[in-house]
Amino acid sequence: xxxxxxxxxxxxxxxxxxxxxxxxxxxxxxxxxxxxxxxxxxxxxxxxxxxxxxxxxxxxxxxxxxxxxxxxxxxxxxxxxxxxxxxxxxxxxxxxxxxxxxxxxxxxxxxxxxxxxxxxxxxxxxxxxxxxxxxxxxxxxxxxxxxxxxxxxxxxxxxxxxxxxxxxxxxxxxxxxxxxxxxxxxxxxxxxxxxxxxxxxxxxxxxxxxxxxxxxxxxxxxxxxxxxxxxxxxxxxxxxxxxxxxxxxxxxxxxxxxxxxxxxxxxxxxxxxxxxxxxxxxxxxxxxxxxxxxxxxxxxxxxxxxxxxxxxxxxxxxxxxxxxxxxxxxxxxxxxxxxxxxxxxxxxxxxxxxxxxxxxxxxxxxxxxxxxxxxxxxxxxxxxxx
Amino acid sequence: xxxxxxxxxxxxxxxxxxxxxxxxxxxxxxxxxxxxxxxxxxxxxxxxxxxxxxxxxxxxxxxxxxxxxxxxxxxxxxxxxxxxxxxxxxxxxxxxxxxxxxxxxxxxxxxxxxxxxxxxxxxxxxxxxxxxxxxxxxxxxxxxxxxxxxxxxxxxxxxxxxxxxxxxxxxxxxxxxxxxxxxxxxxxxxxxxxxxxxxxxxxxxxxxxxxxxxxxxxxxxxxxxxxxxxxxxxxxxxxxxxxxxxxxxxxxxxxxxxxxxxxxxxxxxxxxxxxxxxxxxxxxxxxxxxxxxxxxxxxxxxxxxxxxxxxxxxxxxxxxxxxxxxxxxxxxxxxxxxxxxxxxxxxxxxxxxxxxxxxxxx
Numbered sequence: 087x088x089x090x091x092x093x094x095x096x097x098x099x100x101x102x103x104x105x106x107x108x109x110x111x112x113x114x115x116x117x118x119x120x121x122x123x124x125x126x127x128x129x130x131x132x133x134x135x136x137x138x139x140x141x142x143x144x145x146x147x148x149x150x151x152x153x154x155x156x157x158x159x160x161x162x163x164x165x166x167x168x169x170x171x172x173x174x175x176x177x178x179x180x181x182x183x184x185x186x187x188x189x190x191x192x193x194x195x196x197x198x199x200x201x202x203x204x205x206x207x208x209x210x211x212x213x214x215x216x217x218x219x220x221x222x223x224x225x226x227x228x229x230x231x232x233x234x235x236x237x238x239x240x241x242x243x244x245x246x247x248x249x250x251x252x253x254x255x256x257x258x259x260x261x262x263x264x265x266x267x268x269x270x271x272x273x274x275x276x277x278x279x280x281x282x283x284x285x286x287x288x289x290x291x292x293x294x295x296x297x298x299x300x301x302x303x304x305x306x307x308x309x310x311x312x313x314x315x316x317x318x319x320x321x322x323x324x325x326x327x328x329x330x331x332x333x334x335x336x337x338x339x340x341x342x343x344x345x346x347x348x349x350x351x352x353x354x355x356x357x358x359x360x361x362x363x364x365x366x367x368x369x370x371x372x373x374x375x376x377x378x379x380x381x382x383x384x385x386x387x388x389x390x391x392x393x394x395x396x397x398x399x400x401x402x403x404x405x406x407x408x409x410x411x412x413x414x415x416x417x418x419x420x421x422x423x424x425x426x427x428x429x430x431x432x433x434x435x436x437x438x439x440x441x442x443x444x445x446x447x448x449x450x451x452x453x454x455x456x457x458x459x460x461x462x463x464x465x466x467x468x469x470x471x472x
Numbered sequence: 473x474x475x476x477x478x479x480x481x482x483x484x485x486x487x488x489x490x491x492x493x494x495x496x497x498x499x500x501x502x503x504x505x506x507x508x509x510x511x512x513x514x515x516x517x518x519x520x521x522x523x524x525x526x527x528x529x530x531x532x533x534x535x536x537x538x539x540x541x542x543x544x545x546x547x548x549x550x551x552x553x554x555x556x557x558x559x560x561x562x563x564x565x566x567x568x569x570x571x572x573x574x575x576x577x578x579x580x581x582x583x584x585x586x587x588x589x590x591x592x593x594x595x596x597x598x599x600x601x602x603x604x605x606x607x608x609x610x611x612x613x614x615x616x617x618x619x620x621x622x623x624x625x626x627x628x629x630x631x632x633x634x635x636x637x638x639x640x641x642x643x644x645x646x647x648x649x650x651x652x653x654x655x656x657x658x659x660x661x662x663x664x665x666x667x668x669x670x671x672x673x674x675x676x677x678x679x680x681x682x683x684x685x686x687x688x689x690x691x692x693x694x695x696x697x698x699x700x701x702x703x704x705x706x707x708x709x710x711x712x713x714x715x716x717x718x719x720x721x722x723x724x725x726x727x728x729x730x731x732x733x734x735x736x737x738x739x740x741x742x743x744x745x746x747x748x749x750x751x752x753x754x755x756x757x758x759x760x761x762x763x764x765x766x767x768x769x770x771x772x773x774x775x776x777x778x779x780x781x782x783x784x785x786x787x788x789x790x791x792x793x794x795x796x797x798x799x800x801x802x803x804x805x806x807x808x809x810x811x812x813x814x815x816x817x818x819x820x821x822x823x824x825x826x827x828x829x830x831x832x833x834x
Contacts, residue, residue: 362810398711462703
């Protein structure tokens with residue numbers, strides 16, 4: 087095995103790092119935490135203009151696919167607003183995999199400019215992990231489809247130009263065989279977006295679809311073939327496009343804080359043996375998370391779909407992140423409760439932020455339990471429980 | 473970047489998977505207890521050249537890299553081989569750097585061990601292979617010394633490792649000073665890496681045993697592997713296994729690079745770690761956790777049978793614990809790691825010695 091990056095990849099990573107150093111200003115970070123919208127259109131556009139998005143679409147183009155991993159990994163490590171970009175590039179990858187020429191020219195090319203966003207419309211108020219049971223309907227009417235229903239957790243819908251929408255087109259067949267995916271322009275009449283605030287300030291949304299009419303050209307994949315499109319999207323989502331190294335900025339923030347913070351026992355927090363042990367354990371977990379993610383990227387780079395490997399990376403990384411957050415918040419005591427901008431806040435408020443953010447990481451993008459089911463059934467070959 | 477084994481390594485893996493499958497395994501491990509040494513398998517292993525394969529070809533060895541050796545010892549771990557292979561491989565490499573690896577040691581007809589903790593009060597304590605090795609390399613202060621003579625009295629133990637204390641009386645000084653201590657530290661990092669790989673092999677088989685059992689075992693009219701409570705205990709393990717294997721492979725890669733004079737870094741702020749000493753320590757902690765967790769869960773899903781001597785998982789359970797703590801408490805290893813990551817620059821190896829040049833900086 088060789089864990090060194092190719093010269094091209096090293097150069098690309100250096101460009102991304104330089105870009106982040108130039109563009110990830112305090113204002114950008116403050117803005118994202120103040121609004122709860124982890125997406126910055128100017129930042130995304132600048133990334134595209136710098137030529138750094140050319141390799142950011144899974145499976146698209148002739149760039150080294152490791153660039154995809156590097157881009158999102160660097161953005162995540164730096165604490166940049168990349169959530170909206172990751173979802174957008176994920177949709178671009180799905181379009182590239184299953185879309186038509188129409189989708190490519192009307193959507194994919196625009197997404198590559200960094201000036202447009204997409205969001206994901208899978209979950210519904212009553213259908214989350216059991217996504218195959220969704221009820222949002224799409225009914226054919228001549229060359230058009232009429233879509234009615236409600237989606238939940240449509241993060242970024244309020245800044246998005248398109249949503250990929252999982253709908254039920256056939257109620258008379260087994261659940262996952264009657265689903266169809268659409269790519270729907272968000273300015274289509276009948277769509278309403280309502281904010282759903284969260285305890286981590288990250289904003290998500292509920293979206294409502296009331297007789298939304300789109301032409302058949304907006305269908306993504308086959309009629310009743312939506313489950314296969316979901317499979318492609320999930321394989322891209324889990325592991326490869328960020329989300330598996332959240333403890334890297336946490337560790338950096340805690341280390342920097344501990345260097346100067348006074349321990350109640352005297353000395354600095356950094357001299358506390360238990361904190362040192364836990365910093366080291368987190369550093370190990372960060373390396374393992376990186377390697378599991380890199381492995382998923384490597385599989386994608388060599389022509390595979392790393393669905394299971396992505397599940398493993400997410401399971402491991404999110405569990406360890408939550409463990410680290412819990413350790414550090416306990417050890418920071420009352421100061422670990424203090425928010426951004428508050429005097430004496432441990433790690434400048436990052437511990438509080440991470441402690442509020444961490445719970446969602448084992449929920450979104452497929453819960454820990456769904457990922458364990460995947461690994462148990464598809465990797466270990468255990469009999470289906472359901 | 474390339475996360476696949478090389479073609480040569482695939483061949484090595486296949487050859488040694490066959491070897492350990494036919495010459496070692498749970499039955500042989502049972503027969504070798506409590507000492508934990510299968511002399512018949514060792515004699516056969518000598519025929520393969522494995523004992524000296526990690527020594528450079530110019531010194532009469534097989535010229536294998538550290539990465540190659542991890543492939544061999546993962547198979548040994550997976551087949552619960554009761555053999556002093558890791559310690560012998562590491563000690564031969566260390567002896568070769570100071571020109572003290574004689575032909576019998578290279579061949580494996582004389583077993584050499586490594587005292588993995590500095591000697592105290594004139595004794596190398598709980599040497600992992602001290603009860604079977606005629607030679608033991610130890611660090612006494614800043615001196616690298618060679619203990620020779622009959623193996624020590626076996627200390628009966630949890631994992632049936634051939635542990636023994638070895639007094640330094642009459643030991644020969646092989647080298648002295650900072651370079652000698654550096655060579656020893658480098659060897660210890662190789663021991664960490666190869667022990668990690670052994671633990672990866674143990675993890676792999678523990679998972680296979682658990683999965684195999686829950687598919688066969690029926691309760692309530694169904695295979696117990698169809699119950700989600702059982703599935704979820706096992707579903708965390710592939711990530712632990714693969715993560716530990718990747719980290720161990722990365723440590724070996726860094727170790728081989730260090731030999732070639734390429735320095736590494738250890739920057740936790742950027743999660744950029746290429747320093748051998750750092751990665752070796754991380755790999756051992758990670759693989760130790762993977763192996764103890766996997767054997768624990770696998771034993772548990774066997775129910776009472778897992779606890780019985782008749783079933784194989786208990787062999788793996790005990791060996792996993794023994795190998796993950798025989799060097800030190802993993803928490804103390806983590807604090808040592810913190811010293812590498814949070815304090816000033818560290819150097820893990822000597823500047824000269826041909827296969828030992830490592831630069832650990834941060």
